[in-house]
Amino acid sequence: MQILDRPMDSLWPFNLLPGRSRTSSSWNQWLCYPLLTLASGRMASFNLARSPQMxxxxxxxxxxxxxxxxxxxxWRPDGNPSTNFVSSMIYELIGHHQPPVDRHRIIxxxxxxxxxxxLAYLINLNRCPTKDRLIAWHLEVDPMCPLCDREPESRNHLFFECRFSTQIWSQLATKLRxxxxxxxxxRVLRSLLALSGDKHLKYLTLLAWQSTLYEIWSERNTRLHRNSYGTADNLLKRIDSTIRDRISAFRYRNNLTASSRLQLGSR
Structure with missing residues (x-):
């Protein structure tokens, strides 16, 4: 049942009455009950109005x-009438969408x-609790990098301006061409985004990059919280072992692909 086939806005010019609450009992008795009667198809009757507005x-x-x-x-989500409700259209209309970024391809x-x-996602957004961020939160911490103990710690310093992390990534970058x-x-992000050519080498490069981020961050936390120190060679061995284990896990799916990637990693 439609009322005069008109939009509700044109049927409700009295949205608010001065000094009267919609939830009051007198409001329900005076207007809501007659509206229900009207909707049921019967003649609505109103009590005596108490004001010119009423x-x-x-x-x-x-x-x-x-x-x-x-x-x-x-439905008129975009101003055009439609009999179908499409949730994706509503999401696009009410969502606050940011411009697409290309870094998701390497993360x-x-x-x-x-x-x-x-972890690569958090580091990319600079959301890890590095010391520069802890200081910005008014925490009293030693600002120096626990890996090199020469410069204040920050995301950009850890990856890869620190002498310790530079030593690790430089060796891997040489091996990965x-x-x-x-x-x-x-600079590292730009070089990774520009990767092209052999898909196996590209996968191996991204896997090595993310493993490097993980091992450097783990070493940083180990030194900071456990007072245990590892060497760059130890981290390189762990990175190599992680990559080999990950590639070996694909043998049951595609033995040829796994073998090709392992051969690239052995060069």
Whole structure:
């Protein structure tokens, strides 16, 4: 049942009455009950109005006529009528979407290591609790990097301006045929985003990069919280072992692909 086949906005010019709450019992008795009567198809009766505004509303409601058109739902999410509700359209309209970024291609890699993917995601957003962020939160901590003890710790310093992390990544970059430039966070990201050619080498490079991030961050935490120190060679061995274990896990799916990637990693 539709009322005059008109939008509700045109049927409700008296949205608020001065000094009267919609939840009051007098409001329910005076207007809501007659509306229910009107919706049921019977003649609505209103009590005596107590103000000019209520009298105007009573006159308006008393002259509403109902049509025999069957009830129907109509969606207008973008201003155009539609009989179908599409949740994806509503999401696009009400969501606050940021411009797409291309770094997801090197972070959420297919068949990557989940904990490495997530840590790379946090590091990319600079959300890890590095000492510069702890100091910004007004915590009293030693600002120096626990890996080199020469510069204040920050995301960009750890990856890869620190002498300790530079030593690790430079050796891996040489093995992976990456450009030999002074490694910084932005330069490494640009070189990874520009990867092309052999898909096996690209996968191996991204896997090695994320494993390096994970091992450097783990070494940083171990030194900071356990007072235990590892060498760059130890980290390189752990990174190599992690990559080999991950690739070996694919043998049951595609032995040829796993063998090709292991051969690349052995060069």
């Amino acid at each position: 009298e105007e509303l009573r006159y308006f409601m008393s002259n509403i006529s109902l049509s025999s058109t069957p009830d129907s739902l109509e 959420w890699i297919k068949r990557g290591i989940p904990k490495h993917n997530y 990456l450009p030999q430039t002074l490694p910084t966070w932005d």
